[in-house]
Amino acid sequence: MPYCHVAVNTPLPPLTYACDAPLPAGARVLVPFRRRTVVGIVWCGDVSPEIAAEKILPVQSVFDETPLPESWRDLAAFAARYYHFPLGLTVFAALPQRLKETRPCPAPPPAYLYALNESGRAQAEPPRRAAKQQALWRALADAPQSAEALKGIHKGFAPVLADWRQRGWLAQTVREYAVPPPVRTLNDVQNHALARIAQAQGFAPFLLHGITGSGKTEVYLEAMARVLASGKQVLFLLPEIGLTPQLLARLRRRFGEMPIAVLHSQTAAKQRSDDYLRAMSGQVRLVVGTRLAVFTPMADLGLVVVDEEHDASFKQDSDLRYHARDLAVWRAQQAQCAVVLGSATPSLESWHRAQTGAYALLSLPHRAHRGACLPHIGLVDIARLRRDEGIAPAVWQALRDNLNAGGMSLVYLNRRGFAPAVFCGDCGHTFGCPHCSAKTVLHRRAAQMRCHHCGYSRAVPDACPDCGNQDLTAIGHGTQKIEAALRQAFPYARIFRADRDSIRGRDDWQDVYAAAEAGEADILVGTQMLAKGHDFARLNLVAVLNADGSLYSADFRAPERLFAELMQVSGRAGRADAAGRVLIQTALPHHSVFAAVQAQNYAAFADAQCAERQAFALPPFVHQAAVRADAPDFAQAHTLLARLAAELSPQLPPSVVQTGPAAMLMVRLAGRERAQIFLESPSRRDLHRAAALWQHTLQQHCPAHTRWHIDIDPQNM
C-alpha cells in the first residue's frame, strides 16, 4: 500500500498516512487527526512508512483540485527552515483562509469572450419586441464580447446567454489581455534604470534608490509592462499603507483591463482564494499586495518588485516571523528573474548589499516632474518655545500664510487619538494599560481610553481612582486634538483627518483622496497613512509636530527609522510646480539625524550609519536572531532563558555571540512579560545552527506557563 507525508496545521512534522494510490505532492486532502478531520497538504506522495503499518490511518479524501506547485512548496519549506518555524504551521500560514477549510475550493473559471458561432449565425434574430435581447444578439454577431461588455448592454444577460449556449449557438474563447502602450515617456535616468532591469538575465537583484518624487513608480510600471507583455507574471509588493486607491488607479491607467490580483489583509476571503488560484493557474499575471502576497503561487514569475523596501510592515511580528522583502528576493532567485527593491531611504541591509556589489544599484537623483525640486526643510526648536495646542508660533504662522495663499498643507504627527496621556493634576495618577507597559490614549469622540498595543479599552474615567479629583487633564496631542485645534483656528478651511481611527474602509480613503487630489482640501492632518506614496500636486507645506519620540529609544534602528519617516513625509511637499517647504518641530535640533534630514542626503546618512554599525558589530555587519520567552511573570521567562543559555553556551559555534537574557524594550504586552536573548554571528550558517539548537531545546524544555519563539533578523527589540 502506498504511503504519503501530509503537512497539517500543527507544530508536528508532516505525518504519515496510507492512500490507495500514490498522491501528487501539493494535493489538498482530508485526513483524520486527533479524532477530527482536518485539511492537509500532501508533502511527499510516495514514502515508505517509518512506523508500524497498522498504526497508520488512511487519507479520507483527496480534493479534485490542482495541487500546489513545487515552487510554492519549496518556498514554504525554505521559510520554515530559515525562520525555524514548524513546516505544517508555515504551510498553513502561507495559504488563504478558504484553502484551510475542509471543503472543496474550486478554481474560478477563466474570463471568456463570447460570440455567435456558425449555427448561431444561421438562426433568426430575436424578435424586435425583445429589444435588449436583440442588442445582445447583434453585439455577439459583431465581435467577441466579454461578460462585462454584455452586462453593459443588458443587465440580465446571464440567463439569455446560458440559453443560447445550451442551444449550441455560441463560441467561447479564453480572453487574452494585451498590455496597453505606455502613458508617458520616461526621462533619461528612468530609461537607464529601466534598460538595466529589462536587460537582466537570470536572477538579478536591483536596489532602485530614488529620492521622493523621482519617478520610481513609473520605472516599476514600465519594467512590469515589459514582463507582462512577454506573457510572464509579476509580483508587486507594497507596505501595508502603500496600497492606496491612488496607486490602484495608476495601475489601472497603465494596464487597462488586464486582471490584477490585489491581495492584502482586508481582501474578502472568497476574493483572496480566487485571486490566489488565478495567479497559480496563470490566469492572472499581475499580483499586487502587502506582505502576505509573497506566498502567492505563481507558475511563471518573471519579475518581483518591492516598493518602499525599507518599510517595517514587510516583517511579520507574530507566528511565522517572515520578512516579505527577503522572501521576495529568494523567490526571484528561485525563478531566476530580476527583483527590484525600491526606496528613497533603503534599509541599511539593502544599502550594504548594494555597496558590496551583491545588488546592482540604480539611482534616480532628481524629481521627475519638470520644475519640481526638493522641498526646503526647516527645524523649529521647541525646547524653549511656548506651543499653542502643540504647535509652535512659527508653524501656526506658516499654516496661516499658506492657507491665505491658497496652498495645501499636511500636518503630520505619529500619534492617533486625542491625547496620549490623561493624568490627575492633584496626585499625579496616570492611566496605564492593565495588560501592557504602556499608557492608554484618550479617544474623545468614542469617550474611551484605549491601549494601542493590545486593544484594551475602557470608558473615560470621571474622577481619579486614587484621590477622587474630578479635574483630570489630558496632556500631549493626538491627531484628533490637533484637528480640533486647527478647525477652531481656521473655521473656513477644508480640513481632513486621516489615521487608523478616521479611515476604516476604502470609502473613507476615497473621500480624503478625492478631495486632496482635486485640490479641494486645505489642510490634511494625519499619521503615517498620509506620509507614504501620495502625490498631491497642490501640497506645498508639511509640518511635522512630534519628531523626537524615537530618539530616546534604545533601539539601534531608531535613527534609521526616523530618517526614513521624515524623508517620506517631507517628500510629499512640492512634487509638482509649487515649491515645497517642510517644518519639523524638535527639542533636539542638534541631533545628527536632523542635519542629515536637512541635507536630504540619504547616501551620506547611510554611510555614516553603516560605519557606526560596523564599529559596534551590529546588523548588517552581523546577523541576528532573538530567542524570546514570555510568561505571566517576568521571572519565569527570564529564568528559563538564563538556564538554557548556560546549558547551550558551550555547544554554540564559536562565531556566535550570545547576549542576555534581558527584558524586551516593552516588557509587558497583553498580560505577558517578555525576556529575550540575542544570538549574533557574522556567519549565517553558524547563526542558523545556534538557532536550531535553541529551537530543539525549547521544544523539549519549555514549561506550560511559558511561550517561546525565535525571531530571525528581528526588527524589534
Ligand SMILES: Nc1ncnc2c1ncn2[C@@H]1O[C@H](COP(=O)(O)OP(=O)(O)OP(=O)(O)O)[C@@H](O)[C@H]1O
Ligand atoms: N518621466 C516623467 N515625466 C514627467 N513626470 C513624471 C515622470 N515620471 C514621473 N513623473 C511624475 O512625477 C511624480 C512622481 O513620480 P512617482 O510617483 O513615480 O515617484 P516615486 O519616486 O515613486 O515617488 P515616492 O517614492 O515619493 O512616492 C508623479 O506625479 C509622476 O506622475
Ligand SMILES: [Zn+2]
Ligand atoms: Zn495594552
